[in-house]
Amino acid sequence: MAQQTLLSVENLTVQFRGDAGWVNAVEGVDFAVRAGECLGIVGESGSGKSVSALSILKLHGRANTRYASGTIRYGGHDLLTVSQRRLRQVRGGEIAMIFQDPMSSLNPVLSIADQIMEPLRQHQGLSARAARRRAVELLEMVRISDASRRIDDYPHRLSGGMRQRVMIAIAVACRPKLLIADEPTTALDVTIQSQILELLRELQREIGMSVILITHDLGVVAEFAQRVVVMYAGRVVESAAVPALFERPVHPYTEGLIRAVPDPDADVSRLATIPGNIPDPSTPIAGCRFNPRCSEAVKSCRTEPPALADAGAGHFARCPPRIAAGRTA
Amino acid sequence: MFRTISVRLMQSIPVLLLVAVLSFILMHLLPGDPAVVIAGADATPAAVERIRRELGLDQSIWRQLLSWFLNLAQGKFGSSLMLNQTVLSAVGERLPVTLSLAALSLAIPLPIGIALGILAAYFRSSWIDAGVMAIALIGVSAPSFWIAIVSVILFSVKLGWVPSAGYAPLLTAGPGAWFASLIQPAMVLSLFQIGFLARMTRSAMLDVLEQDFIRTARAKGVSEWRTVGKHGFRNALVAVVTVSGIIVSLLIGGSVVVEQVFALPGIGRLVVQGIMARDYPLIQGTMLLFGFAFVLINVAVDIVYTLVDPRVRYD
Numbered sequence: 001m002a003q004q005t006l007l008s009v010e011n012l013t014v015q016f017r018g019d020a021g022w023v024n025a026v027e028g029v030d031f032a033v034r035a036g037e038c039l040g041i042v043g044e045s046g047s048g049k050s051v052s053a054l055s056i057l058k059l060h061g062r063a064n065t066r067y068a069s070g071t072i073r074y075g076g077h078d079l080l081t082v083s084q085r086r087l088r089q090v091r092g093g094e095i096a097m098i099f100q101d102p103m104s105s106l107n108p109v110l111s112i113a114d115q116i117m118e119p120l121r122q123h124q125g126l127s128a129r130a131a132r133r134r135a136v137e138l139l140e141m142v143r144i145s146d147a148s149r150r151i152d153d154y155p156h157r158l159s160g161g162m163r164q165r166v167m168i169a170i171a172v173a174c175r176p177k178l179l180i181a182d183e184p185t186t187a188l189d190v191t192i193q194s195q196i197l198e199l200l201r202e203l204q205r206e207i208g209m210s211v212i213l214i215t216h217d218l219g220v221v222a223e224f225a226q227r228v229v230v231m232y233a234g235r236v237v238e239s240a241a242v243p244a245l246f247e248r249p250v251h252p253y254t255e256g257l258i259r260a261v262p263d264p265d266a267d268v269s270r271l272a273t274i275p276g277n278i279p280d281p282s283t284p285i286a287g288c289r290f291n292p293r294c295s296e297a298v299k300s301c302r303t304e305p306p307a308l309a310d311a312g313a314g315h316f317a318r319c320p321p322r323i324a325a326g327r328t329a
Numbered sequence: 330m331f332r333t334i335s336v337r338l339m340q341s342i343p344v345l346l347l348v349a350v351l352s353f354i355l356m357h358l359l360p361g362d363p364a365v366v367i368a369g370a371d372a373t374p375a376a377v378e379r380i381r382r383e384l385g386l387d388q389s390i391w392r393q394l395l396s397w398f399l400n401l402a403q404g405k406f407g408s409s410l411m412l413n414q415t416v417l418s419a420v421g422e423r424l425p426v427t428l429s430l431a432a433l434s435l436a437i438p439l440p441i442g443i444a445l446g447i448l449a450a451y452f453r454s455s456w457i458d459a460g461v462m463a464i465a466l467i468g469v470s471a472p473s474f475w476i477a478i479v480s481v482i483l484f485s486v487k488l489g490w491v492p493s494a495g496y497a498p499l500l501t502a503g504p505g506a507w508f509a510s511l512i513q514p515a516m517v518l519s520l521f522q523i524g525f526l527a528r529m530t531r532s533a534m535l536d537v538l539e540q541d542f543i544r545t546a547r548a549k550g551v552s553e554w555r556t557v558g559k560h561g562f563r564n565a566l567v568a569v570v571t572v573s574g575i576i577v578s579l580l581i582g583g584s585v586v587v588e589q590v591f592a593l594p595g596i597g598r599l600v601v602q603g604i605m606a607r608d609y610p611l612i613q614g615t616m617l618l619f620g621f622a623f624v625l626i627n628v629a630v631d632i633v634y635t636l637v638d639p640r641v642r643y644d
Binding site: 092110118 | 552
């Protein structure tokens with residue numbers, strides 16, 4: 001599948017203002033999304049996956065965040081430096097986003113109709129009447145029953161799953177080229193999770209859009225994504241096609257993550273874990289950031305910051321000892 | 330909507346009754362014999378007795394309370410001793426002055442205070458924020474009688490822009506003179522309210538602008554202006570409505586001082602005159618009317634809540 005690259009994030013460093021000055025939230029992040037594909041970004045809480053995703057549309061608050069380096073290449077421009085006007089055309093029109101918590105992501109005092117019609121009127125210049133008609137269609141598309149009546153409800157009358165469906169309807173309203181889904185099912189019941197993911201998959205096929213699916217659930221990635229980026233402590237540690245990553249993980253962290261997914265068939269008394277905790281971004285670790293938790297760390301891991309290197313066949317990892325050994329688990 | 334209003338009005342009935350009882354008790358809280366106090370130290374026993382009968386103080390307290398309520402039910406709020414007219418007609422005559430002042434003192438601070446509060450919140454921690462907060466601090470902390478005096482010295486005595494005192498009725502003197510007679514007292518009253526509104530709007534907006542749905546609005550490509558004005562302010566409106574209700578209530582109290590300083594013949598001045606003259610029925614009646622006004626303002630605020638926030642319901 002030699003598809004065209006739709007958007008690429010290159011060398012992105014985002015800093016947050018902390019008590020002791022600016023701290024790197026993500027550092028030197030690279031990844032690319034191809035047209036029509038689903039790219040998974042996985043990592044623990046605090047690994048920088050949401051920070052990277054929010055940076056694509058520059059959705060961080062201005063006061064306490066800065067984009068210290070990097071480019072976000074989209075349509076021949078860098079989204080970090082385009083005009084505010086162009087950025088607003090892209091937001092919601094060409095690249096849309098849904099968020100983790102559907103309970104707080106919808107405006108409580110505006111009707112569903114108002115919130116879905118907004119991007120339609122903004123980007124497609126539809127009249128109020130046409131936008132409303134389209135909004136009802138969108139609600140039907142995300143399978144909200146009785147859409148023509150529900151559209152005049154306010155968010156507090158809907159369940160979490162319904163609200164996430166409304167968020168999706170808003171996001172796909174203008175048939176975007178890319179949908180960024182930031183942990184779209186984390187706050188939902190397990191039964192609702194699969195329905196929402198299935199809905200996303202169908203809409204992706206129908207609209208032909210790319211999806212960036214951010215999750216901490218490797219199972220979700222295995223099922224929905226074609227390629228995957230693994231993040232740890234603000235850096236990309238591995239990126240590969242989904243089958244390759246699960247069959248031959250290069251980085252010990254990725255390996256640990258895969259091992260930590262419980263196998264329902266195995267008869268185990270203890271779940272596998274990765275020892276230790278994710279490091280605090282304000283106290284940088286010398287060398288590889290995973291070295292304090294890595295059982296295979298050698299001397300150079302504690303001093304030399306590793307580069308993201310090619311492990312063959314489009315498989316990249318930030319672990320020189322393993323790549324040098326040509327060893328895969 | 331009709332249901333909301335009727336429910337809320339019914340809920341206010343006990344409060345209104347309590348207000349009526351409290352203003353009744355006022356007469357009996359006077360030290361000594363109210364009739365003697367009202368008649369004055371030099372009055373003859375016959376005069377004291379006449380006042381006692383006029384006020385019904387020779388009857389038992391329960392009978393007095395009953396006749397107080399019976400009178401209220403017929404719309405009789407008592408008669409003023411010094412003015413020789415009923416409390417209602419005395420208040421009615423002065424109502425246009427106080428309402429004009431109140432309307433102006435609401436129309437000026439609402440847009441200014443809200444706009445300043447939104448600006449301060451949006452440009453948080455900038456010089457704009459610091460400037461707005463400084464203005465607000467002066468507004469809420471400077472006493473209105475002092476501001477009134479300084480303002481008169483500056484704008485009436487030194488600059489001669491507006492009259493220092495007196496009221497020009499809208500219908501007889503024309504809108505220009507009416508406005509000129511009210512703008513200075515209204516500005517004096519507004520200064521506090523601008524500060525109060527700006528501070529409350531700012532804190533409500535700071536809270537709202539941190540919310541996830543603001544990020545959603547930006548992600549949709551909504552302009553900053555609409556994000557802040559529509560998505561943000563609509564949510565801060567509940568707080569602003571609450572503050573506006575308090576402001577209207579404060580206007581009632583604030584008008585007492587300002588009407589006195591600017592010699593405006595309004596209800597506030599009537600109350601002060603009543604107190605000076607120990608006109609207890611007048612004080613009692615106006616207190617009751619003020620109480621009713623407070624209750625109605627709060628009902629109105631509660632009803633506006635339901636318009637502003639779809640999650641609020643009364644039933």
